[in-house]
Amino acid sequence: MTIILLLVATLATIALWWLSHQRLMEKPWLETGPAEAFRGVTAGGMPAEKIALGVFLAVVSSLFALFASAYSMRMHMASDWRSLPLPWLLWPNTIVLFLSSLAMGWAQIAVRRGDAASLRKALLAGGASAFLFLVGQLMAWQQLAEGGFYLAANPANAFFYLLTALHGLHLLGGLVAWGRTIVRTGRSTAARWMTLSVDLCALYWHFMLLVWLAILALLLHG
Amino acid sequence: MGEATAKPLDGRGHAEVPEDDLYHATSWWTKYVFSQDAKVIALQYSATALAAGFVALVLSWLMRLQLGFPDSLSIIDQNQYYQVITMHGMIMVVYLLTALLLGGFGNYLIPLMVGARDMAFPYLNMLSYWTYLLAVLVLMSSFFVPGGPTGAGWTLYPPQAILSGTPGRDAGIVLMLVSLIIFIIGFTMGGLNYVVTVLQGRARGMTMMRLPLTVWGIFTASVMALLAFPALFVGAVMLLFDRLLGTSFFMPAIVEMGQPLGYSGGSPILFQHMFWFFGHPEVYIVALPAFGIVSDLISTHARRNIFGYRMMVWAIVIIGFLSFAVWAHHMYVSGMHPYFGFFFATTTLIIAVPTALKVYNWVLTLWRGDIHLTVPMLFALGFIVTFVNGGLTGLFLGNAVLDVPLSDTMFVVAHFHMVMGVAPILVIFGAIYHWYPKATGRMMHEAMGKFHFWVTFIGSYAIFFPLHYLGLMGVPRRYHAMGEMSDIPLSTGELNALVSVAAFIVGFAQLVFVFNLIWSLRHGAAAGGNPWRATTLEWQTPETPPGHGNWGRELPVVYRWAYDYSVPGAMQDFLPQNQPPSAQATRSAAP
Amino acid sequence: MNNDARWMTGIGVALFGLAALFIASRAADATFMWTGLACAFVSVATIFNLIRISFDEAEGKPPPWPGQAVPYALLAIAFCSVLFHVLSPWWWAPIASNWHYIDSAINLTFWITGIVFVAVMIFMAYCLFRFRHREGHRAEYEPESTRLELVLAVATSVGVATMLAPGLMVWNQFITSPSDTVEVEAVGQQWSWNFRLAGQDGRLGTTDIRAVQPVGNPLGISPADRHGQDDIVVEAEDLHLPVGKPVKLLLRSIDVLHSFYVPEFRTKMDLVPGMVTQFWFTPTRTGRFQILCAELCGVGHAIMRGWVVIDDEPAYQAWLGAQRTFASRGSPNIASSESVAAAGHGRTEKGPVHPAH
Numbered sequence A: 001m002t003i004i005l006l007l008v009a010t011l012a013t014i015a016l017w018w019l020s021h022q023r024l025m026e027k028p029w030l031e032t033g034p035a036e037a038f039r040g041v042t043a044g045g046m047p048a049e050k051i052a053l054g055v056f057l058a059v060v061s062s063l064f065a066l067f068a069s070a071y072s073m074r075m076h077m078a079s080d081w082r083s084l085p086l087p088w089l090l091w092p093n094t095i096v097l098f099l100s101s102l103a104m105g106w107a108q109i110a111v112r113r114g115d116a117a118s119l120r121k122a123l124l125a126g127g128a129s130a131f132l133f134l135v136g137q138l139m140a141w142q143q144l145a146e147g148g149f150y151l152a153a154n155p156a157n158a159f160f161y162l163l164t165a166l167h168g169l170h171l172l173g174g175l176v177a178w179g180r181t182i183v184r185t186g187r188s189t190a191a192r193w194m195t196l197s198v199d200l201c202a203l204y205w206h207f208m209l210l211v212w213l214a215i216l217a218l219l220l221h222g
Numbered sequence B: 001m002g003e004a005t006a007k008p009l010d011g012r013g014h015a016e017v018p019e020d021d022l023y024h025a026t027s028w029w030t031k032y033v034f035s036q037d038a039k040v041i042a043l044q045y046s047a048t049a050l051a052a053g054f055v056a057l058v059l060s061w062l063m064r065l066q067l068g069f070p071d072s073l074s075i076i077d078q079n080q081y082y083q084v085i086t087m088h089g090m091i092m093v094v095y096l097l098t099a100l101l102l103g104g105f106g107n108y109l110i111p112l113m114v115g116a117r118d119m120a121f122p123y124l125n126m127l128s129y130w131t132y133l134l135a136v137l138v139l140m141s142s143f144f145v146p147g148g149p150t151g152a153g154w155t156l157y158p159p160q161a162i163l164s165g166t167p168g169r170d171a172g173i174v175l176m177l178v179s180l181i182i183f184i185i186g187f188t189m190g191g192l193n194y195v196v197t198v199l200q201g202r203a204r205g206m207t208m209m210r211l212p213l214t215v216w217g218i219f220t221a222s223v224m225a226l227l228a229f230p231a232l233f234v235g236a237v238m239l240l241f242d243r244l245l246g247t248s249f250f251m252p253a254i255v256e257m258g259q260p261l262g263y264s265g266g267s268p269i270l271f272q273h274m275f276w277f278f279g280h281p282e283v284y285i286v287a288l289p290a291f292g293i294v295s296d297l298i299s300t301h302a303r304r305n306i307f308g309y310r311m312m313v314w315a316i317v318i319i320g321f322l323s324f325a326v327w328a329h330h331m332y333v334s335g336m337h338p339y340f341g342f343f344f345a346t347t348t349l350i351i352a353v354p355t356a357l358k359v360y361n362w363v364l365t366l367w368r369g370d371i372h373l374t375v376p377m378l379f380a381l382g383f384i385v386t387f388v389n390g391g392l393t394g395l396f397l398g399n400a401v402l403d404v405p406l407s408d409t410m411f412v413v414a415h416f417h418m419v420m421g422v423a424p425i426l427v428i429f430g431a432i433y434h435w436y437p438k439a440t441g442r443m444m445h446e447a448m449g450k451f452h453f454w455v456t457f458i459g460s461y462a463i464f465f466p467l468h469y470l471g472l473m474g475v476p477r478r479y480h481a482m483g484e485m486s487d488i489p490l491s492t493g494e495l496n497a498l499v500s501v502a503a504f505i506v507g508f509a510q511l512v513f514v515f516n517l518i519w520s521l522r523h524g525a526a527a528g529g530n531p532w533r534a535t536t537l538e539w540q541t542p543e544t545p546p547g548h549g550n551w552g553r554e555l556p557v558v559y560r561w562a563y564d565y566s567v568p569g570a571m572q573d574f575l576p577q578n579q580p581p582s583a584q585a586t587r588s589a590a591p
Numbered sequence C: 001m002n003n004d005a006r007w008m009t010g011i012g013v014a015l016f017g018l019a020a021l022f023i024a025s026r027a028a029d030a031t032f033m034w035t036g037l038a039c040a041f042v043s044v045a046t047i048f049n050l051i052r053i054s055f056d057e058a059e060g061k062p063p064p065w066p067g068q069a070v071p072y073a074l075l076a077i078a079f080c081s082v083l084f085h086v087l088s089p090w091w092w093a094p095i096a097s098n099w100h101y102i103d104s105a106i107n108l109t110f111w112i113t114g115i116v117f118v119a120v121m122i123f124m125a126y127c128l129f130r131f132r133h134r135e136g137h138r139a140e141y142e143p144e145s146t147r148l149e150l151v152l153a154v155a156t157s158v159g160v161a162t163m164l165a166p167g168l169m170v171w172n173q174f175i176t177s178p179s180d181t182v183e184v185e186a187v188g189q190q191w192s193w194n195f196r197l198a199g200q201d202g203r204l205g206t207t208d209i210r211a212v213q214p215v216g217n218p219l220g221i222s223p224a225d226r227h228g229q230d231d232i233v234v235e236a237e238d239l240h241l242p243v244g245k246p247v248k249l250l251l252r253s254i255d256v257l258h259s260f261y262v263p264e265f266r267t268k269m270d271l272v273p274g275m276v277t278q279f280w281f282t283p284t285r286t287g288r289f290q291i292l293c294a295e296l297c298g299v300g301h302a303i304m305r306g307w308v309v310i311d312d313e314p315a316y317q318a319w320l321g322a323q324r325t326f327a328s329r330g331s332p333n334i335a336s337s338e339s340v341a342a343a344g345h346g347r348t349e350k351g352p353v354h355p356a357h
C-alpha cells in the first residue's frame, strides 16, 4: 500500500496548500462585510471544467495507484509470480502515444494562435495516433496470447491485461471528449470555448501518457 | 454540461449561470423525470435511497426474527440468513447512507447553501442519478436470480465469497460486484459535481470560512469518497476476474470440500487491504456529512452560534486526512504483519481526539443557548447520545489488543450500528424534518415527529446497547443461531428476544414517519420561507420551494458567516448570511 | 405534547408493555422474568400518567414538568446503561488463560469511557434544564474559547494515551511468544477443525496443499518429509493441551478464511488459506472449552465448533498416548472412520500405548 499512501500524501499536500490560502485561521465572525475585502478567497476564476478535470485526474491516479499497490503486494506475497516477456510492440506503441500527446500540445499552440487549419490537423493527428495506440495494444495482446501467456495462467499476465485494458478504456473515454472537440472545430465556437476544450483534451492526453509510462515502469520492474 | 462563461473579475463562480442561459425544463418528463435541476435530482436520490433503505429494514426484521426466536418464529434458514445480512449491510451502508447523504442532501443543499443556481454540471448530475438507479436495480435483481443474492457478508471476503460453500455464488456475487462498480461510476460523476460546485460555485462573499458546516462536511466527504471508492472498484474488478476468468489475484491454492481448485498463490489479505482502504474512509464518508448537518441543526435550534467553528472545520479536515491511515484497524486478527498493530492502534486513537472535540463543541453549543426542542433538535440530541456511545466503544476496538477478544463478535455489530447506523440515521431524520419545509413549503406534523423520535431513539438504543454484552460473552457475529455455547448463560436467548421486540417496534415507527412524509405534503401547516429563522442561504430564497435557478434574478451576496445567532444588539436573534452589515452593527468589516 | 402525540405515545408504550409481558411469560430465568414484568409495569404507569395529564389539561391545570422529558430521558439512559452494566448477568465467562491483561485493559477502558459517557449525558441534561427556551431570553453570543478547547483537547489526549499505552504494551506481549512454547497446529476447513501435534522429533513436518486428501491426509502433510511421519493428527476430535504450559498455536486453512476463537482464552486469530498465522497463550485452568469460528466461512459458519480440553499433566499424557501418528494412520485410501477401531494401537514410535480412557 506504499504507492497509494504516497499518492494520498501528495494529494494531501496539495489540499493543504490550497487550504492554507483559505484563511482557515481567521475568525470569520469578526469579518462581517462585503466580499471584496477578502479578495482571493472567493471562488476563483479558473473554469469549472478545468477544476473538474483536475479532480477527476486525482481520482484516476488513485485508481491506478491502487492497482499498482495491489500489483506490488501480489508480486511479493507469493512465489508464483513469473514476469512475462513484454511484447516488443509496446515500444512502438509508447512512441505513438508520445506523438499523440505531442500533437495535442501542437493543437494547444494552434488554438491560441487562432490557426483553425492547423488546429484541425493537430487534433486529427492526436486522435488518430491515440487510436493507433489502442490498435497497437490490441495487437500486443494478440502477440501475448499467441505466445501462450493467457490471462489466468499467472498473476503477472492477469495484471498485464487488466492494467492495459483499464488504461485503454480511459483513453477511449478521452477519445469521446476528443470527438466533441473535433465537432466544435467544425462549428463556429467562441475562441475561449475552443481553447478550453483543446486544453482539457491535451491535459488528459498528457496525463494518459504519464499513466502509461508508469504502467510500463511497473511492468518492467517485475 | 454547464456551459457558461468565466467571470474572474467579480470573483464569481463559473457555475453561476445567467438565468437565461439555464437549461429550462420544457416538458413534464424533463421537469420531473429526466430533470437536470439539482433539487429534483436530490429528491430522486432521496426517494430511491429511502426505498432501498426500507428493503434493508425489512431484511433486518427477518434477521431479528431468526435471532430472537430461533426455534419458534424463524422463517429463514441459514442460507437465507447470510443472504439477508449481506444485502442488509451493503444496502444500508452504500445504497442508503452514502447515496442519501451525498446524493440526496449534497444535491439539495450544496447549491442552495453556497448560493449557486445549480450544480456545476447539471447534465452529469442527472447521469449520476440514473447510474445510481441502475446500480440499485442490478443489486435488487439479485433477489430474483437462481441461487439468490450473495451471502458473502457485506465485506465480501474471498475466497469464501466466490466459492460454493456460500449462497449466491453463481449469480448473486457477480451482480453485487457489478452493481458496486456501477455505483462507483455514478458516484464519481456526482462527487465531481459536489466538489467543483463548492470550489467554484460559491456566491459573492461566500468564503470557505463562511460556509455552513453542512457544506464542509459534505465537501470533505465527497473528496474522500472520490479517492476511497476506487479501492473498492479495484477490489471488485479483481474479485470479478477471479470469479469469472479464473485469475488468482486473491485466491490461493484451495481444496474445497475435497476438490482441489485451479487457483494458486493469491492473497485473501490483499483483498482485505483493498476493501478496508475503502471501508474505513467510508465510515467517515457517512459520518462527516452527518457531523456537518447536526452542527447546523444544533446551532439553529439552540439559537446560538456553533461553538468553536474554526475547530470544527479543522477537525473535519484532519479527520478526513487521518481516516486514510487507519484502515487496518479492521484487520488486527486477520493475519497481517503484527507490527502494523502498533501503528494502526495509534493512528486510530489519535483520530479520537478531533472527533471528541467535535462532540464537546456540540454540547458546548447548548450551553447558554436558547434551546428550542423542535423535532430536528430532538433528533440532533439523539445523535449525540448514540454517537458518543458508539464512538466510545470504538476506543475498545481500535486499541489492537482489546480488539482480539472482541473483533467479529456482536460487540462489533453493536458498535458500528450505534456509530454509523443509528447515529447518521437520526441525523438524516432530523435533517428531513428540518429541510422538509424548504423542499415542500409545508411543515411536517410535529406530534407524529415526536412520536417517531422517541420510539426510534429509545428503541434503537434498546436494540443495540445490550448487544455489546452478547459480544463480551463471545457470541460471534454472523451466527444465525447461537446454538449451544459452553460459556453463555441460557438467559441470553431472552436478551435476544427482547432486542428483537424492540427492533419491531422501531421498525413500525418508521411507518409513521413515511405516513407523515406523505400526509404533510397536503395537510402540513404552511411553512413560509424561513420557519426556523435560520441564517443560512437556503432559507433566504425568494420562493419556497425554491424555483428553477434558486435565486430569481439576483444572486445572493454574502456578508457574514453562517452562525450569527443571537448577536448582541441585533433586532432579531438571527442575521441571515446575505444581510448587509447595518449602521447599528457594532462590529465593522475587517480591512 | 398535544393529544395526538399522547395517543400515539400511549399506543407505542402499550405495545412495548405487551411485548414485555410476552417475554416475561417465556422467560427461562428469574432475572428476565422480573425485567419483563418491570417493563410492563412501567408502561402501565406511563399510560396511566398520560391519561392523568390529559385530564389535568382539560381542567386547565399546568402540566407537572413542562416539556422536561428530554433531560430526564438522557439521565435515565445514562443511569440505566450503568445499571445494566453492573447488574445484568451477562458478562464474559471466567478467564482460562494468561491473558487477564486483556481483561484489565478492557475494564480500564470501560471505566474511562463510562465516566466520559455519563459526564456528557449529565452535561447535556443540565443544559437542557437550564437553557431551555424562555420568552424574552436570548442565547449568549460566544463564538469560541480557545483556552477551553485547548484544555479539553489536552485532557482527551491524556485519556486516550492512558488507554493506548497499556494496550500497546499488552499487544507487544501478545505478538511475541516466549521461547519455551510448544507448537500445536489447528487447521480449519469447511466446517470442522483438525489438529496436529509434533511427534517424537519435536517438530511439525512440512505441509503442501496439493497433498490434501479428504480421507487419509486432511491436513496436507507432505508424505515425503520424514518430520511429518510421526506428527500426531487429531481429526475432528477434541484437542487436548496441558495446563500451565505456554502453547503457540499455528493456524492454517485449506479452503477459506476461518478464525480460531475460544472466548475463555480471550484470543482469536484468523486462519488464512495459503499462509500460517499464529498466536500464543498459556492455559491456566483445566476444563473443556468451545472453539467458535469467528470469520464468516460459508453457510456452516455458525456450526463450525470444536473443543479444546485443558488437562492436568497425567490426563494429558494419557490422551497423548492414545493418539495416532500420521504414518500409522495408514494409506490415504483407508477411510479414517473405518480405522477408528484401530485407535489406541496407533502410535508406533513412542513408548507404551495408553488405551483411551
Ligand code: HEM
Pocket (backbone or CB within 6 Å): B060, B061, B063, B064, B067, B085, B086, B088, B089, B090, B092, B093, B097, B152, B153, B154, B155, B413, B416, B417, B420, B421, B422, B425, B460, B463, B476, B477, B478, B479, B480, B503, B506, B507
Ligand atoms: C433498526 C435497524 C437495524 C436493525 C434491527 C439491524 C439489525 C442487524 C442485524 C441483526 C445484523 C446481523 C448481525 C449478525 O448476525 O452479524 C445486522 C448487520 C449489519 N447491519 Fe444492521 N440493523 C439495523 C440498521 C442498520 C443500519 C442503519 C445500518 C447502516 C450502517 C446497518 C448496517 C449493518 C451492517 C454493515 C451489517 C453487517 C452485515 C454483515 O455482517 O455483513 N444496519 N444488522
Ligand SMILES: [Cu+2]
Pocket (backbone or CB within 6 Å): B279, B280, B283, B326, B327, B329, B330
Ligand atoms: Cu474503520
Ligand SMILES: [Cu+2]
Pocket (backbone or CB within 6 Å): C188, C191, C257, C258, C259, C293, C294, C295, C296, C297, C301, C304
Ligand atoms: Cu469457519
